[in-house]
Amino acid sequence: MKSPDITRSKMIPEHVPKHLLAAIDWYGMTELGSDPFVELAKLHDGEPIIFVGSNVRNSHGSWLITREADIRTIVMDTDHFTSENISGFDQVIEGFNNKLIPTEIDPPDHAAYRTFMAPYFSPSRINGLDQIMRDRVRDIIAQVGLKGKCEFMSEATYYMAIAPWCEIMGMRYDEADQWIRFPVQILQYTSDRPKLMAEMIESAKSLYLERKDTNMAGLIAHFINTPSGGQIPSEASAIGFIIFMLIAGVDTVGGTLGFAMKRLAEDQKLRAHLTKGKDDVSIFVEEVLRRHAVVSTNRYVKKDVSIAGVQMRCGDNIILPMSLANSDPKAFERPLELDLARKRGRIMTFGAGIHTCIGSRLARAVIGIAVEEWLAAIPNFRIDSEKPLIARVGDVIALTSLPLQYEPI
Numbered sequence: 479m480k481s482p483d484i485t486r487s488k489m490i491p492e493h494v495p496k497h498l499l500a501a502i503d504w505y506g507m508t509e510l511g512s513d514p515f516v517e518l519a520k521l522h523d524g525e526p527i528i529f530v531g532s533n534v535r536n537s538h539g540s541w542l543i544t545r546e547a548d549i550r551t552i553v554m555d556t557d558h559f560t561s562e563n564i565s566g567f568d569q570v571i572e573g574f575n576n577k578l579i580p581t582e583i584d585p586p587d588h589a590a591y592r593t594f595m596a597p598y599f600s601p602s603r604i605n606g607l608d609q610i611m612r613d614r615v616r617d618i619i620a621q622v623g624l625k626g627k628c629e630f631m632s633e634a635t636y637y638m639a640i641a642p643w644c645e646i647m648g649m650r651y652d653e654a655d656q657w658i659r660f661p662v663q664i665l666q667y668t669s670d671r672p673k674l675m676a677e678m679i680e681s682a683k684s685l686y687l688e689r690k691d692t693n694m695a696g697l698i699a700h701f702i703n704t705p706s707g708g709q710i711p712s713e714a715s716a717i718g719f720i721i722f723m724l725i726a727g728v729d730t731v732g733g734t735l736g737f738a739m740k741r742l743a744e745d746q747k748l749r750a751h752l753t754k755g756k757d758d759v760s761i762f763v764e765e766v767l768r769r770h771a772v773v774s775t776n777r778y779v780k781k782d783v784s785i786a787g788v789q790m791r792c793g794d795n796i797i798l799p800m801s802l803a804n805s806d807p808k809a810f811e812r813p814l815e816l817d818l819a820r821k822r823g824r825i826m827t828f829g830a831g832i833h834t835c836i837g838s839r840l841a842r843a844v845i846g847i848a849v850e851e852w853l854a855a856i857p858n859f860r861i862d863s864e865k866p867l868i869a870r871v872g873d874v875i876a877l878t879s880l881p882l883q884y885e886p887i
């Protein structure tokens with residue numbers, strides 16, 4: 479299918495009504511403090527859809543969708559909206575035209591990729607990883623526990639997140655640092671982002687060459703060497719697949735776990751409650767996932783369409799923050815409260831429709847194990863900082879640092 483005509487001009491498109499122009503930079507909002515979800519939720523008091531000008535994602539601006547119902551409608555509607563080019567790699571790296579598989583693939587081709595990947599994320603596969611996740615988490619807790627304090631984001635959360643990822647992908651855990659570096663730094667939108675992206679593409683090429691025509695274990699090697707529709711994937715497809723595997727699943731899990739730990743550090747009663755029962759931990763994880771939905775995805779319009787009365791034209795970019803879906807008072811009562819007694823609703827944290835996150839079961843499992851094991855080893859801890867904490871806002875919302883203090887174990 480032909481890509482939509484995405485005009486790369488800095489001009490605000492003429493069809494954007496003046497009253498919908500907003501002076502915000504979705505990708506640069508580090509000034510929103512440690513709980514940007516509260517600040518962002520204020521967008522629910524205004525227009526349901528606003529237009530943010532030139533941004534790192536799209537130089538001619540993007541529609542920002544704030545209401546749960548509209549976000550859901552858009553991700554479910556693959557007739558009017560395409561996922562092609564949503565990674566934005568083509569805008570940063572000249573000549574980059576690999577599609578990131580499966581996230582940038584529209585129907586009908588998308589379905590075969592999902593079917594291929596599904597066994598790696600099945601309930602039995604994730605249950606089978608329980609012990610290895612627990613062992614890795616315990617090792618990390620033992621290391622940082624000794625010191626009586628740690629910076630949870632750089633010393634713990636991403637290592638906990640990457641352990642099962644390595645198992646599934648067929649990557650070595652002792653090389654975790656380099657695989658953590660790419661998603662975490664690229665999603666921070668620092669000035670060396672283009673250099674990092676170029677390095678990541680090179681690493682993806684090396685991984686491809688290392689695994690091509692081998693019987694190495696893991697999803698990445700399996701993808702590279704398995705014929706689909708009678709043909710082995712091209713080098714371009716394989717690299718697009720590897721790049722997305724390097725991005726998804728580490729920063730997202732690590733970012734969410736960071737917010738879970740911050741809530742626990744701040745709330746002694748909650749810690750005491752959760753130390754009692756495994757079931758309560760899984761309810762807590764679910765509510766953290768709702769209240770701290772870290773991912774914003776995006777789409778391009780491929781056929782002119784009107785959403786909530788706003789006319790969108792082919793080629794327009796649309797930002798879909800899952801945090802705004804979950805903080806919409808029309809979707810959840812008292813959405814900003816972390817309420818373990820809340821009736822379970824349809825959270826948008828993992829998206830909806832054909833691109834719904836394939837790693838959601840894994841994410842829930844590893845975050846739950848990390849919380850359980852941490853509370854068992856370190857039931858009391860607090861935030862060790864005089865200065866307010868900071869979170870970055872963008873494709874993935876995450877604390878930039880979380881210093882914790884506790885009795886050494």
Ligand code: HEM
Pocket residue numbers: 553561580581582592643726727728730731734771772773775776800826827828829830832833834835836837838840841
């Ligand atoms: C808390 C953790 C996570 C969150 C919040 C999250 C969120 C999301 C969201 C919102 C989407 C949909 C994007 C869209 O519609 O454009 C998505 C897709 C995806 N996620 Fe996750 N994710 C998480 C963890 C993971 C993990 C652990 C993995 C794998 C190791 C993973 C792999 C994927 C893949 C492959 C897709 C693309 C699915 C497709 O296009 O069919 N994610 N994720």
